[in-house]
Amino acid sequence: MLARNRFLLLVAVGGATLALISLSLQFLNLIPVAPVEERPFQASDGGAVVAAAARGKSRKRVFPRTEEPDPLSEAYGYCNTPNRTEQAWEGHSPADYKLLSVQVMIRHGDRYPLYYIPKTKRPAIDCTLSTSRKPSHPLLNAFIRHMGQGGRGHWESPLGSAPRLPNHSTCEMGELTQTGVVQHLRNGQLLRQAYKRHKLLPPDWAPRQLWLETTGKSRTLQSGLALLYGLLPDFDWAKVTARHQWSTLFCGAACDCPARSRHLEEEQRRQYRLRVSDAELERTYGAMARALGLLARQLRAANPVDSLLCHLCHGLPFPCAPAGAGGGCLITAQFAVIRRQQLDDEADRRRAGLYRKYAVLAMHPYLNRTANKMERVARAHEAGRGRGGGGEDEVFALSSAHDVTVAPLLSALGLEGARFPRFAARVVFELWKSPPTPPPKKKKKAKARDGEPCIRVLYNGEDVTFHTDFCRSHQRHAGRPLCPLDNFLSFVRRDMFAVVNATSYQEACYRRPG
Ligand SMILES: *[C@@H]1O[C@H](CO)[C@@H](O)[C@H](O)[C@H]1NC(C)=O
């Protein structure tokens, strides 16, 4: 465990005054063995990088403004409470463009905490589904009934044995809540509206045209099914195959990449250094621990921000210790300090650029698959076998994932300024074909030029195509108002590795550290 020793040394030299036992706790929390779980440290699900939520008062923006953010309104943006109508720009294009395919990656919806703060009561949240509870949705009962028939679907192991609905009167750790289900029914309905006039999936769609993949966690499986139901109410189960991704990076058979962990460790050291140098944060943890009669390291290990976010999102008062244990309570001001530090961490992360290097290697396999699918669909369409033709290819693909998937995806695309993925966040890749160009009038025998395949990228309904690395410098003009697919293809196959000074995934992953 060379890396571990180096890390402990670094911490000691850094002058941290923590007890050794707490160091190893920190260490275990900091460096996951394999990227199969949501990272149980601050920069993870519900954790630290809950950054950059809605900075505008009423308008939610994907790219935060530069003014000093308010940690609490940021946190509410992260909750993504489904209580207002949302503007969605999916499915928008210049006239005469044809929509060929759509690939979506989502983060699961609102969930119960993954951590428990010792000596406090767990938040009282009911994870059964009921239209008499808020927030509800007009499709909720029909969705529940439909999930009851899920046995007719095809399930890659181990998904067949995962519950298709949350159903515990006291939520289990990490369980999807009714809020989470409603968030994704709404996402599905939004996309249904957006793509209706484009007739993306014909009424008699073939099984091959729909791709659904998820990690083995029930919250991602259930989130994916809720979105699918909102998109295609009463879909035919017999046509659906739920595919399993064992890694939260959705890297399939290409997960092996030694350099990736090195970049992640560097990033985590940066994060650790920033955190222990934050005197206000240290004082706050101390005060919180005293209020509950805990040791500061016990409280830290319980990742309290995860629990507190859940209280906040569900309008529950922050937890208190029982009278016997002092009866102290955690307060909003303490939560705000932790969140402020998380926002500082986001800013520092962007400056340092270490996360970006990790993200490029983490998300290449997923992006490579996405690019390959798009190219296939575009080719099939050129050859006249596409939609309405042979129906050979996936027209709609849904990957139901975690914050530790969506955050590196955004970073790898160069969308570093985008806010941290809130509950039920969505990233959408749309493939379009421009209208054919008529032949030049003067040349008698010239043929019409076929349309060009183009890509749009959206984050939470906002078009971010021209913020991505591969299209930031694209000169939009009347003839080419969208981003050419070729830009994306060469980005994924070569250009994205420039940030790690390489030209391929193999080279970047296996080169010895210099
Ligand atoms: C929606 O919920 C959030 C968080 O609970 C709250 O701050 C906001 O005022 C609500 N908006 C509406 C329109 O009810």
Ligand SMILES: *[C@@H]1O[C@H](CO)[C@@H](O)[C@H](O)[C@H]1NC(C)=O
């Ligand atoms: C939820 O669980 C209860 C008790 O285990 C069961 O009776 C009920 O049918 C379940 N509901 C659904 C929708 O699965």
Ligand SMILES: *[C@@H]1O[C@H](CO)[C@@H](O)[C@H](O)[C@H]1NC(C)=O
């Ligand atoms: C990327 O896609 C190509 C097909 O275009 C494939 O040959 C290659 O193995 C893929 N690489 C990775 C790392 O997934």
Ligand SMILES: *[C@@H]1O[C@H](CO)[C@@H](O)[C@H](O)[C@H]1NC(C)=O
């Ligand atoms: C980038 O890689 C090339 C060839 O592998 C090497 O010669 C060069 O020194 C590297 N540059 C940096 C900045 O690491």
